[in-house]
Every structure is written in C-alpha cells, then in structure tokens.
Amino acid sequence: MTTSWADSVAASEEEAVAAAPAPAAAAAAAKFSSDQASQPRPTRRTYVPPHLRSRPQSSVAPAPPSAAAPAVIDRVGYGGPPAGSWSTGGFRPDAGRSGGGHVPAGGRNGRGGGRDRGRDRGVNPFADKDGLEQGIVGQENAAINFDAYEDIPVEATGNNVPPPAGTFADIDLGEALNLNIQRCKYVKPTPIQRHAIPISLAGRDLMACAQTGSGKTAAFCFPIISGIMRGRYVQRPRGRTAYPLALILSPTRELSIQIHEEARKFSYQTGVKAVVAYGGAPINQQLRELERGVDILVATPGRLVDLLERARVSLQIIKYLALDEADRMLDMGFEPQIRKIVEQTGMPPCGLRQTMLFSATFPKEIQRLASDFLSNYIYLTVGRVGSSTDLIVQRVERVHESDKRSHLMDLLHAQRENGFHGKQALTLVFVETKRGADSLENWLYTNGFPATSIHGDRSQQERELALRSFKSGRTPILVATDVAARGLDIPHVAHVINFDLPNDIDDYVHRIGRTGRAGNTGLATAFFNENSSSLARPLAELMQEANQEVPAWLTHYASRSHGGGRSRRSGGSRFGGRDFRREGSFNRGTDYYGGGYNSTGHGVSAGYGGYGVYGTGVTSAWE
DNA sequence: AAAAAAG
Structure with missing residues (x-):
C-alpha cells in the first residue's frame, strides 16, 4: 500500500530516469544490467576451519579462487549436493530436516544449527505478538513506504565493485528466503539492499553507511542466511560448545533482540538457526538455546565474552561477522572489547572470514580503526533519505x-x-x-x-x-x-x-x-x-x-x-559519510590498499540532488 | 562528562 505522495515520487523518478540520465551513469547502469549482472559472480576463498584442514574432502572440491566458477559460496565438500544444486530451482525448503544426503553442519551430533528446525516449524515468527500495534495501522509491513527509498544517491568505492541488483528476483537468494521476503511484504530491495547484497554475495568485505530503518538488517542478514544455506559446512565438534557460522554484534541489548527477531523471520524454514545472547537476562536459557544449535549468533559484547570465557561458544568457524552500529562498537568505550572478540578468540582473521560493518554514521577516525577488521573492502554510502534529512x-x-x-x-x-x-x-x-x-x-x-x-x-x-x-x-x-x-x-x-x-x-x-x-x-x-x-x-x-x-x-x-x-x-x-581512503592526506604514505579505487555511481539517478524530491514536498502536519 | 556492556 502506497500513499499518493509515494506514488508521485515513484512516477517522477521514472520520468527523470527516462528523461535525462547522466551519460556516464546511464552507460554504467546499462552495462551492469545487460552484461555483468547475468555473469557468474566471482568465487571467493573457501574457508576450511583449521582443525579440519587435514581431513579428506569429497568429490566436490572447493573451487580455486581464480576459477570462473558459478555463484557458489563456501563449499566444503562433505557429502553435499553437487555444486549449483541450491540454485533457485533445486532448492529444497526443508533440506536437512530429514538428515538425508546433505546434513547441514552439526546435523549428526545435534550440535550444529538447524537441528531443531522441526521445532521451529511450529513457531511462526511472522505472528504479531504486540496486538495493539495491529490496531494502529493494520498491516505493519505493508505500510512501509518503499518507494520513498527508490531514488536516492548511492556511492560505492573500492576495487571491482560488484554491480547492484534491480529486484529480489535478480538476486539468487534461494526459494525459502524468497518466500520469507514475500512474507515480510518486501516488494523490492531498498538501495542499501540492492547494493550491499550483491557485494556481500560476492564474498566481499563491506563498510556501509546507511540509516537504520532503510533495510540495513536485511541487507546483512540475507547474504548471511543465503550463504549458510548454500554452504556445505562441516560437522561441528562434539561437546557443549556452540560453533556459530555468523556473528552479529550490536551495542545495546534491545537492538540485539530486535536484530534476532528480524533474523528469525528471514530464516524461517530455511534450516538456519539464529540465537540471541545478551546481558541482564538469565544466562541459563541462553545456554540452552545455544546447546540446541546455532548458525547465526546475535549478541552484545559483554555477554559474548562471558560465553567465550565459559567455552560455551567458539568463534573458530565464523564465516560472517557483522557489526551493526559499527562506529559505536568501535568508539572508545567498546573498541577494546570488540578487538578482543575479533582478534583474540580464535575467530578466523580477516580475509578468511567475511566482515560487514553497518552504521548511519561513520566518522573518519572510526573508519580508520575499522579497516583493521576488513580486507579489501568496499565502502558503500547511501544518501540520507529517511534519516536526518528529508522525512x-x-x-x-x-x-x-x-x-x-x-x-x-x-x-x-x-x-x-x-x-x-x-x-x-x-x-x-x-x-x-x-x-x-x-x-x-x-x-x-x-x-x-x-x-x-x-x-x-x-x-x-x-x-x-x-x-x-x-x-x-x-x-x-x-x-x-x-x-x-x-x-x-x-x-x-x-x-x-x-x-x-x-x-x-x-x-x-x-x-x-x-x-x-x-x-x-x-x-x-x-x-x-x-x-x-x-x-x-x-x-x-x-x-x-x-x-x-x-x-x-x-x-x-x-x-x-x-x-x-x-x-x-x-x-x-x-551522503552520511565518505570513504576515508579517498581523503588523500589521511593515509598518504600508508598504502594498505595497494592501488586505486574505482568509484562507481550505481543508482545515482538523474536530476536529483539527493533530496530535492522530498525536501520541499514534505510539510509537517504539526506546523 | 555520559552512555553502554558481565555479574
């Protein structure tokens, strides 16, 4: 459901695109849509956890990094299906539940994620528990004004930036995830999603500057869930220790709770299990949840450190690390704790894991700090619609x-x-x-x-x-x-x-x-x-x-x-910020990044100076 | 200086 205002925004956007695209941007966009978008994504390095590196591999060997393999992510071939069988057509929503040919990680000893899918089946995360909210607007998700995000400027910098996607259908996330996207009533990806998801699916590290509420959580959850579904992960070691494949950190407990709720919706019936751990709540229940298996761990830093010290969680096979409100996580109060978690707990180093940092604000000092945790990353910034500006x-x-x-x-x-x-x-x-x-x-x-x-x-x-x-x-x-x-x-x-x-x-x-x-x-x-x-x-x-x-x-x-x-x-x-690597004076002489940066103006539309569309049209109801 | 995060 869209308002007439939103419709007019959408309409004017189409006109503008048709009327006067900037030549360079138009050429680039055309190239991406007709050309590169249909080509296979680059394969990224396959991570094999240290304790498994000597184990024999099955017929599906990990592709060498340089090979032009299809869009297959992270296969460690232990009895998994042939590469590619998880494409949209062949995807089985209940894969792994029966413990058949390709038991997801931990399926055998019950320590991995996905073991309790059967139980999760009964709980529908889409049920609205806050009944009162229903009464206010009715269909909560349907009320999201996605059209307001259609046409905001986006800038991506870094080496070989993967092209953005146009629609969810263009992104091969798998059938189960697509169903959840429908259940969430997400009609089309927001700009941050259009750009961040392909970057992430290509295995690249990412620093993204975009307002929360613009679809940030989904932007990092979708590729994580998709990657875990497609990956053939090894069986987790026996014992009480939980071995998540993805870690999502946030600075407050309530935010972690919220991210977990979202992640549960997105991973419904995918076989991917998300668990949340935060302080101030009894730890026992969280320990039980962890024992039942976890793929995606959403946590606040303090409680996570506690769990690590108790050896109830290991980060040794972490494949995805996401920091929400990353600038906050790396400011003075939090940074030592985060550094400890990322660098001193056996988590695979950057390059061997995929790291995504998100925030609405990214001061340069923090960007510089954050680059310690990233490898050849792409900096993505989305114009500040829906944040401090237009609305x-x-x-x-x-x-x-x-x-x-x-x-x-x-x-x-x-x-x-x-x-x-x-x-x-x-x-x-x-x-x-x-x-x-x-x-x-x-x-x-x-x-x-x-x-x-x-x-x-x-x-x-x-x-x-x-x-x-x-x-x-x-x-x-x-x-x-x-x-x-x-x-x-x-x-x-x-x-x-x-x-x-x-x-x-x-x-x-x-x-x-x-x-x-x-x-x-x-x-x-x-x-x-x-x-x-x-x-x-x-x-x-x-x-x-x-x-x-x-x-x-x-x-x-x-x-x-x-x-x-x-x-x-x-x-x-x-924009909310700029890539600090481009502010020449900052890192002159410290050439961590070996070479130039391509700056692409994906999605930058013609005629709009970022907020021209919204700025004058919105008048306050209270003025 | 204050806030958050472990108990």
Whole structure:
C-alpha cells in the first residue's frame, strides 16, 4: 500500500530516469544490467576451519579462487549436493530436516544449527505478538513506504565493485528466503539492499553507511542466511560448545533482540538457526538455546565474552561477522572489547572470514580503526533519505535549562489537544543522564502524562517492559537515554524531543532517526541553550544540508562558536559519510590498499540532488 | 562528562 505522495515520487523518478540520465551513469547502469549482472559472480576463498584442514574432502572440491566458477559460496565438500544444486530451482525448503544426503553442519551430533528446525516449524515468527500495534495501522509491513527509498544517491568505492541488483528476483537468494521476503511484504530491495547484497554475495568485505530503518538488517542478514544455506559446512565438534557460522554484534541489548527477531523471520524454514545472547537476562536459557544449535549468533559484547570465557561458544568457524552500529562498537568505550572478540578468540582473521560493518554514521577516525577488521573492502554510502534529512522536520528551540520541563509540558499539552496521543502517535524524549530520565519520567507521570523510561540503570526486565509498553501505545511517551538512540525500530514515533541535546552531532542523527522511519514523516524538536553550544555549528550545518529552516539565532550562535569537536560533518551534503581512503592526506604514505579505487555511481539517478524530491514536498502536519 | 556492556 502506497500513499499518493509515494506514488508521485515513484512516477517522477521514472520520468527523470527516462528523461535525462547522466551519460556516464546511464552507460554504467546499462552495462551492469545487460552484461555483468547475468555473469557468474566471482568465487571467493573457501574457508576450511583449521582443525579440519587435514581431513579428506569429497568429490566436490572447493573451487580455486581464480576459477570462473558459478555463484557458489563456501563449499566444503562433505557429502553435499553437487555444486549449483541450491540454485533457485533445486532448492529444497526443508533440506536437512530429514538428515538425508546433505546434513547441514552439526546435523549428526545435534550440535550444529538447524537441528531443531522441526521445532521451529511450529513457531511462526511472522505472528504479531504486540496486538495493539495491529490496531494502529493494520498491516505493519505493508505500510512501509518503499518507494520513498527508490531514488536516492548511492556511492560505492573500492576495487571491482560488484554491480547492484534491480529486484529480489535478480538476486539468487534461494526459494525459502524468497518466500520469507514475500512474507515480510518486501516488494523490492531498498538501495542499501540492492547494493550491499550483491557485494556481500560476492564474498566481499563491506563498510556501509546507511540509516537504520532503510533495510540495513536485511541487507546483512540475507547474504548471511543465503550463504549458510548454500554452504556445505562441516560437522561441528562434539561437546557443549556452540560453533556459530555468523556473528552479529550490536551495542545495546534491545537492538540485539530486535536484530534476532528480524533474523528469525528471514530464516524461517530455511534450516538456519539464529540465537540471541545478551546481558541482564538469565544466562541459563541462553545456554540452552545455544546447546540446541546455532548458525547465526546475535549478541552484545559483554555477554559474548562471558560465553567465550565459559567455552560455551567458539568463534573458530565464523564465516560472517557483522557489526551493526559499527562506529559505536568501535568508539572508545567498546573498541577494546570488540578487538578482543575479533582478534583474540580464535575467530578466523580477516580475509578468511567475511566482515560487514553497518552504521548511519561513520566518522573518519572510526573508519580508520575499522579497516583493521576488513580486507579489501568496499565502502558503500547511501544518501540520507529517511534519516536526518528529508522525512524529518527538525526544529530547534531556545529553552533555558530551568524552563525545559514547562516547555515540554506545553508541547505535550498541544499534542494531546490535537489528538496526537489519540492516534497512537508516540513521543520519544531524550535526556542526557539516567538520573535525569528517572526524574523526568516521574515528573511527567505525576503531571498526568502516561510516560515510562528506559536507561541502563533499569533492570533488563524493566527496560524490555518499558519498550513494549511504549511500542504498544500504552505509555505513548518514553523518556530515554542514549541506550535507545540507535537502531531501534519503533513504528509510529511521530515526535523525537531532544530535551537535552547530545554532545556529538552523530548521536543527534541517530536519535532523530527514531522517527521518520520506513519512509514516513516525523518531527524532531531540540531544546537548545548555552549548555549545548558545542553542537551549534554542526547542528546548523546539518539542518542546512537537510533543507531545514535554521533559526537566525542558531546561525549566529554557530558563527561565534568554534571548535568543540568535529564541526564539519564527515562528507558532503548528499551522503552520511565518505570513504576515508579517498581523503588523500589521511593515509598518504600508508598504502594498505595497494592501488586505486574505482568509484562507481550505481543508482545515482538523474536530476536529483539527493533530496530535492522530498525536501520541499514534505510539510509537517504539526506546523 | 555520559552512555553502554558481565555479574
């Protein structure tokens, strides 16, 4: 179901493509669609776990890296079907369940993933547990405005960038996965998916800069699931240790839970088993799940380290590593832990595993750090539609510290009078500290506003309850610290209020990204005062880039302020970031990358400067 | 300086 607005976007996009494609881009696009897209994908190195390298191999030998083999990924031939039999036509949705000719990894001793497929069959991950949500919009997934993502600029840099795909049908993901894509009501891939999935299927490492909510989770889950389905993985060693093939790390527990829920939908009836492990919850249940077999482990770093130390998880046969909110994962607080997990736990080194880093923001310093974990990677950046720009109306208001509460009250009163809450629209209020969150929640509650809160000092049970209560509309106001700033997909957040502004503009980008999701519009209001002066300049720049109305006083403030962290956002106006390898001065003399980079403008459409289509057409319902 | 993440 699309809105008329979306239809008009789609229509105008078609016109533009037909009318005036940039010659180079058009030629490239034509070449890709008629030519390369139909050719076999390059084969990548086959990983054989160290403890199995001396074992005899069956008739299906891994193809040498240089051979022009068909699109077959990672075969270690132990009684598997002939190469290619997992193509769309020959794919069996229940493959492995019977333990027949090609038992997936661990099928024999029951330690691998997929053993409990039979059990999983009964649980339909597509059933909507939050009944209340159904009532709000009806078909949740059908409401996603995919057309809003049709035409945004994409840039890919790196060596030999694989061409993008046009449709899911163009991408050979396998029948079971295609069915799940249908069940999710994904009609066509979003730009990040169109580009990232072929890159990933080609076995390449990837650093991707794209807003959450633009289909990022699927972009890394689909190739992982597909690769595991197609790969002939060896039997896992006996014992209580779980040997996942893929590891997905995220910075907060709730985000890991969310990714796991998604991964379960995507892997339904594929024989691929996803398990989640995070702190604050009893470990025993997680241990039991792990014992029953795991292919894809979704985890927060702390709990994973715990599991590694207990030797209940081994990363020795990891084939895929994905870091969601990767810049966050590699910032000061997290980086040592991540480095330990990736470099000191027996995980195959880069080159022997496939690594994918995703975030909506990628500061150059973090990119440089991240390149330690990547091998000959492709940097992909997608124009910031649906994030801080086009679909979110941003407002900044000057509010003295002492007036914040009453000002918030005014906003909430106005919303209530406009039936804002009656329509189940949700309001997310960000504060700086955990204490501040508690006290604001109490204050709102005692003043008659149905509010709850989420922050790191609440018990995990309370955190999850608060999130459920907010999502369901039972408490349509959520006061949150930055624990809720990243990645969480909460439908119907109509208003994000930065009661306290963050110190880092990237955090602001992530926070306001909780609204304007899935192609819908949203409103973001920030309370600005002298305490947030370091943000004046980057905020003014960001709003300028996003075609937002910048108050004169903020411009003035910005011109007076200097320093205070990165004032320039990393990159130009159209993208969330740029490949740091192209910023010559940064790595001159340190030539890790041996050679030039092709920059391709896949999907860059004619005539649109990134946000021209959306910028002026969207007016706020609240203004 | 604060937030998150193990208990």
